[in-house]
Amino acid sequence: MKSAKHYRFQEDPKKRPQEVYPDAWNKQEPYVAEPELVQAVNLAIHLGRPLLIEGEAGCDKTRLAAAVAYELGLPLERWDVRSTSRAREGLYEYDTILRLHDVEAQKVDKNLGRNPSNPEDYRRFGALGKAFHREESSTVVLIDEIDKADLDFPNDLLAVLDDPWEFFIPETQETITASHQPIIIITSNKEKGNLPAPFLRRCLYYFVEFPNETKRLQEIVESHYKLQAEKAPGEGLVTAAAEKFLEVRREGGLFKIPGTSEFLDWLDALWSFGSKPYTATGLRRMKSIPYPEVLFKLRADWKKYASTS
Amino acid sequence: MNEFHPEQLVEHLFRRIRGDFNLGMREYLTAIELVRSDWSIANPDDLKQALKPLWCHSRKEQRWFATYWEEAMLAQQQSLLRQDKMPSSEEATLPSVPPKRADFPLPTEQVIPPPASTPATSLKPEAEPQLSPYPVRSPLMPTDVDTSIDLENYLPVSRRAMRYTWRYLRRPIADEPRDILDLEATVVQAARDGFFLQPVYRCRDTNHAHLLMFIDQGGSMMPFHRFTRDLVETAHEERSLEHVSIYYFYNAPVQYVYSNSKLSQLVALDEALSHCDNDTSVLIVSDAGAMRGYRKLERFRSMTTFLTQLKQRTSFIGWLNPTPTERWDGTTAEMMSYLVSMEQMDEDGFSNVIDTIRGQA
Numbered sequence: 001m002k003s004a005k006h007y008r009f010q011e012d013p014k015k016r017p018q019e020v021y022p023d024a025w026n027k028q029e030p031y032v033a034e035p036e037l038v039q040a041v042n043l044a045i046h047l048g049r050p051l052l053i054e055g056e057a058g059c060d061k062t063r064l065a066a067a068v069a070y071e072l073g074l075p076l077e078r079w080d081v082r083s084t085s086r087a088r089e090g091l092y093e094y095d096t097i098l099r100l101h102d103v104e105a106q107k108v109d110k111n112l113g114r115n116p117s118n119p120e121d122y123r124r125f126g127a128l129g130k131a132f133h134r135e136e137s138s139t140v141v142l143i144d145e146i147d148k149a150d151l152d153f154p155n156d157l158l159a160v161l162d163d164p165w166e167f168f169i170p171e172t173q174e175t176i177t178a179s180h181q182p183i184i185i186i187t188s189n190k191e192k193g194n195l196p197a198p199f200l201r202r203c204l205y206y207f208v209e210f211p212n213e214t215k216r217l218q219e220i221v222e223s224h225y226k227l228q229a230e231k232a233p234g235e236g237l238v239t240a241a242a243e244k245f246l247e248v249r250r251e252g253g254l255f256k257i258p259g260t261s262e263f264l265d266w267l268d269a270l271w272s273f274g275s276k277p278y279t280a281t282g283l284r285r286m287k288s289i290p291y292p293e294v295l296f297k298l299r300a301d302w303k304k305y306a307s308t309s
Numbered sequence: 310m311n312e313f314h315p316e317q318l319v320e321h322l323f324r325r326i327r328g329d330f331n332l333g334m335r336e337y338l339t340a341i342e343l344v345r346s347d348w349s350i351a352n353p354d355d356l357k358q359a360l361k362p363l364w365c366h367s368r369k370e371q372r373w374f375a376t377y378w379e380e381a382m383l384a385q386q387q388s389l390l391r392q393d394k395m396p397s398s399e400e401a402t403l404p405s406v407p408p409k410r411a412d413f414p415l416p417t418e419q420v421i422p423p424p425a426s427t428p429a430t431s432l433k434p435e436a437e438p439q440l441s442p443y444p445v446r447s448p449l450m451p452t453d454v455d456t457s458i459d460l461e462n463y464l465p466v467s468r469r470a471m472r473y474t475w476r477y478l479r480r481p482i483a484d485e486p487r488d489i490l491d492l493e494a495t496v497v498q499a500a501r502d503g504f505f506l507q508p509v510y511r512c513r514d515t516n517h518a519h520l521l522m523f524i525d526q527g528g529s530m531m532p533f534h535r536f537t538r539d540l541v542e543t544a545h546e547e548r549s550l551e552h553v554s555i556y557y558f559y560n561a562p563v564q565y566v567y568s569n570s571k572l573s574q575l576v577a578l579d580e581a582l583s584h585c586d587n588d589t590s591v592l593i594v595s596d597a598g599a600m601r602g603y604r605k606l607e608r609f610r611s612m613t614t615f616l617t618q619l620k621q622r623t624s625f626i627g628w629l630n631p632t633p634t635e636r637w638d639g640t641t642a643e644m645m646s647y648l649v650s651m652e653q654m655d656e657d658g659f660s661n662v663i664d665t666i667r668g669q670a
Contacts, residue, residue, distance in 0.1 A: 040362040046348055047339060051362070096492055100505065151473060194469055197331050200366035207368050 001165055003048060004138045004181040007072050009041045020073035021137045030223040031060065031067035032216070040206040041068060041185075050143075050161050050184035052200070055208030058259020061187040065142035068183065075134065078142045079127035085149045087156030090126040094171045098122055119172040128160065131182040132167070138180040147188040147195065154199040162202060210249070210259065217242040217263065224264055233271040236280035241267050244283060248295070253304065258295045266294045314385070315344040315356050322360070322381045330370055339363060353382060465631070465655045466536065471543040474659050478518050478590060478667050479549060485513035516549040518667070521585055525595030526557040526570055533631040536654065537594055538570070540629075556581050561611040578615075582622060590625040590666035593649070598641035599632040609641050616648055627662040629654050 011033045033041075041064070044051035053061045069076035079090050102116045114121040125132075131139035146154060160167050161184060166177040186203065188195065211217055218238050225232035233241075245263050248254070258266075269291045270278045278290065289295065289305050296302045323337045343350070343359055350356050357378055365371040466474075487510040494509040522544065524530075524537050544553050556566040556576065566581050568574045585591065598608060619626055628651040630642055637643045637651075645651060650665045652658035 036358060036361075039358050043343075043348075043359055043362055046346070047343065047363075049339075052366075054368075097490075097508075100495075100499075104505070151469070194367070194467075196469075197366075201331070201333060201336065203366070204362040205366045206362050207371065 001178050002138075002180045004045050004183055005048075007045050007074075007138065007183070009038055009045070009068050009071060011038050011067070011071075013067075013071055016071050017073045021075060023075045024073045024137075025066060025069035025076040025140070027066065028070050028227055029063050029066040030220075030227050031063055032211075032220045032223050033064065033067075034209075037064070037206055037208065040204055044185075044204045045183055047204070048181045050186050050203045052146075052186045052188060052195075052203040052205050053208055054188050054190060054205070056210055056257060056259050057189055058261040059208045059210055060260055061208055062142065062144055065140055065185040068185065069140040072138075072140070072183075074138055074140050074183070076140045076142065077127035077130050078144060080144050081146050081149045081153070083148055083150070085153065087153055087160070088126075090128040090143070090157070091132075091160065091167050091176075092126055092129045092169055093124050094169070095122045095124065096171070120174070123169060123172055128182070129167075129176065132165065132176050132178040135179045138183060140183045140185065143184065143186040145189065146186050147190055151196075154195050158199055158202065210257075212246065212249075214239060214242040214246060217245070217260075220260060221264070221267060230272070233267060233277065234280070237271065237278060237283065238267065240280035240283045241270055244289070245295075248289065248305070254296075254301050255298045256296075256301060258297075262295055266291060269294055313351075313353060315350055316341060318353070318356065318381055318385055319344060319360070321384065322377060325381065326364065326374065326377050329373065330364055330366075332364060336364060466539075466659050467656075468539050468543060470656050470659065471539060472547065474656075474663050475544055475547040476549060477660070477663050478520065479516045480518045480588065480667070481514040482517050483512040483514050485515050487512050489513055516551055517588065518550050519552040519584070519586075519589040520544060520550050520554070520666075521581075521589050521591045522553070522555045523562060523566065523591070523593045523595075524555065524557050524570075525560065525593075526567070526572055527559050529596055529598075529600035530631070532600075533596070533654075534570075536631060540594065541570075552584075554581070554584065561608055562615050563611050578618070582618060585619070585622045587623050589623045591619055591623055591627070592662065592666055593626070593628045594631070594654075595628070596630055596632050596642065597628075597637075597645045597651075599630060599636045599643075602636065602640055604639060604641050604644070609644055612641070612645060613648065625666045625668050626650070627665040628652065629659065629662050 011031065013028050040051060053064065055061055065078070066076055068074075098114075099116050099119070099122045102112055102114055106112050106116065127141055127143070131141045143157075164177065165181070166175055168175050194200075211220060218235075221238050221242075222232070242263075245258070245266065249257055270283065273291070283290070292302060292305050296305055319337070319340045323332065323340070326332065327337075340360060340363060343363075344356070348359065350359060361371060361374060365374050489511045491509045491511045494511075495505075498509055499505040522541070524541070526534070526537070530537070541555050544550065544555070547553075556562070556568060557570055557572055558566045559572060562578055564578055565575045566578055568576045597612070598605060616626070626649050628645065628649050630637070630646075630651055631654040632642070633653045633655075637646060642651065650662070652662040652665075
C-alpha cells in the first residue's frame with residue numbers, strides 16, 4: 001500500500017495541483033480553518049489514521065473533507081451514516097436477488113450486461129470500498145455523522161480502518177486491499193454519548209470551536225462569497241451582523257445555539273431577502289432580531305427573541 | 310538548559326496520562342515514531358500540537374492535557390537544571406555536610422560521637438568557607454497526584470455502558486411477521502424443486518424481556534440519584550426491552566411502592582407484582598444500609614418478606630448495590646447478599662447482575 005504521507009493540506013485552494021485525477025473532487029469549498037485544524041489534518045495524513053472531528057452543529061465539520069479533497073486534487077467519497085447504517089454498507093453491498101433474477105432474465109434478454117456466473121458483477125462498493133479499490137490515487141473518505149448510527153457501528157469499523165487496510169467479500173471470495181492509504185475524515189455531534197473507547201483510540205481527535213470573533217466570522221463570509229456569483233454584502237453590514245450574532249450567542253440561555261451555517265443564511269436574508277438590504281446602522285439600532293426564523297429553531301428560543309419584535 | 314528532549318517528554322507525559330486517558334502502548338509508539346520521523350517537531354509547542362489530537366479524545370481530555378503538559382514541561386526543565394548543576398556542585402558541596410553537622414551538633418548525634426567527629430575534624434578546614442545550600446537531589450519521580458479529576462468524573466457505570474448492557478437482557482422469540490429473506494434456504498429450496506417459485510422468509514425475532522425494577526429512593530440513596538435516573542432512562546430508551554416497569558420505595562418495599570421518583574404516587578405492592586410472571590427479570594437497586602453502615606433487623610425482615618413474595622413469582626432476581634463490596638461487611642447488605650445475588654454498581658457488577666436476571670448465571 002502506498003502511503004499518503006507526501007500530501008500536505010495548507011488551507012489554500014490555489015495549491016491544487018495542475019494535473020489531477022479524472023475523478024478528483026472538482027467543487028471548490030470555501031473553508032477557513034484554524035491552524036491547529038490544518039495541523040491535525042496533516043498529522044492524520046502523516047500517521048495514516050482517521051481524523052475524528054467533533055463540534056457544535058453547523059460549524060462546517062462536513063465541508064472540511066471537500067476542502068481537503070479539492071486542494072489535494074483527490075477524489076472524495078462521502079458516506080452519510082443513517083440510523084440504520086451498517087458497517088458493511090460502507091465497504092460493499094451484494095445484490096443476490098438481482099443475481100437470482102438474472103439467471104431467469106438472461107433467457108429472455110441476452111444483453112443484460114451482467115453475467116450471473118460472475119459473482120463480481122453483483123457487488124457494489126460503498127464509500128470505503130471504492131477508496132480501497134481505487135488504484136490511481138488516494139481517496140478522501142468522509143464518514144459523516146457517525147454518531148447517528150447504532151452504538152455498535154464504530155466498533156464494526158475498527159478492523160477495517162487499521163493495518164492492513166483490507167476487507168474480505170465472502171460472496172466473491174475477494175480480499176480488497178487498499179492500494180493507497182485513504183485519508184479518512186469522520187464527523188460526529190456526540191448525539192448519543194461518547195463513541196467507544198477502542199475506536200477513539202485509533203482516531204485523531206479535533207474539536208471545532210465556533211469562531212467567537214467578529215474578525216473570524218468576516219473571514220468566513222468573505223471566503224464564502226468569493227466563490228459565488230452573488231454580490232457580497234457590504235463590510236459594514238457583515239461586521240454589524242457578526243456583532244449582533246455573537247451577542248446573541250454570548251448572552252446564553254439558548255437551547256439550540258445557532259452555528260456558522262445559520263449565520264451565513266441569516267446574513268444572506270439580511271442582505272438580499274427584503275426589497276432593500278439592511279444597513280449596518282439600521283441593524284445596530286434595532287432592538288429585536290430580524291428574521292428570527294433563520295436563527296432560532298426551538299420554541300423556547302423563539303419566544304425569547306422573536307416575541308420582542 | 311533549554312534543550313528539548315521530545316522522547317523523554319513523551320514518555321513522562323504518557324506515564325502520567327495513560328490511565329486517565331485510556332491510552333495503549335500503540336499510542337505511545339505512534340508518538341515516538343512521530344518524533345523520530347521527518348514530521349517537524351522543533352520545539353515543545355510543535356510536540357504539544359501533535360500529541361493533542363493523538364492522545365485526547367474529548368474536550369475535557371484536551372483541557373486536562375494542557376495542565377499535564379505544563380507539569381511535564383516544568384518537571385523536565387527542573388531535571389535539566391539539576392543535571393546542569395550537579396556535576397560541578399556535587400564534589401564541592403557534598404563534603405560540606407559533615408562539618409555543618411559538627412558545627413551544630415544535635416543531641417541525638419552526640420550519643421555516637423566517635424564516627425561523627427573523625428570526619429568532621431579532618432574536613433572542617435577546607436569546607437568551612439563554603440556556605441552553599443544542602444545539595445539535595447531527589448530523583449525525578451512522576452508522582453500521581455490525586456487531583457479532582459477522579460471526583461469530577463466519578464461514574465461507576467457510564468450511561469453508554471448502561472445502554473450497552475441492557476442489550477444483553479433479552480429473550481428473543483421469533484414471532485414477528487415473516488419478513489426476513491433467508492437466502493440460503495431459498496437457494497436450497499430452488500435447487501430441490503428445480504425451479505424458483507418464491508423466496509423463503511423467516512420470522513423476525515423480538516425481545517420478550519420484561520423488566521421490573523425496584524429502586525430505593527431518598528435518604529442514603531440520595532448521592533446515587535443521578536445513576537438511578539440514568540438507569541431508568543436508559544432502560545426506557547432501550548427499545549429491545551418489551552416491557553419496563555419501574556417502582557420506587559424508601560428503605561424497604563412493604564405494602565406500597567411508588568410509581569414516581571418523588572415518592573408521591575402510591576401503588577399497592579400486589580398491583581406492582583401482578584404482571585410479574587416467571588419470565589420477568591427483577592432488578593432491585595438499593596444500598597441496603599451499606600451506605601450508612603448499619604444493620605437493622607426490621608429492615609432485613611421487611612426486605613426478606615418482599616424477596617419471598619418475589620421468589621414465588623420469578624427466579625430472575627438481581628440486586629445492584631451502589632456501594633462497593635468492601636463496605637457491605639457487617640451491614641444489612643451483607644445479610645441480604647446471602648439471600649439474593651447482589652453486585653456492586655460498576656461495569657462488571659452491572660454486567661453480572663444482568664446475567665443473573667436473564668437467567669444466565
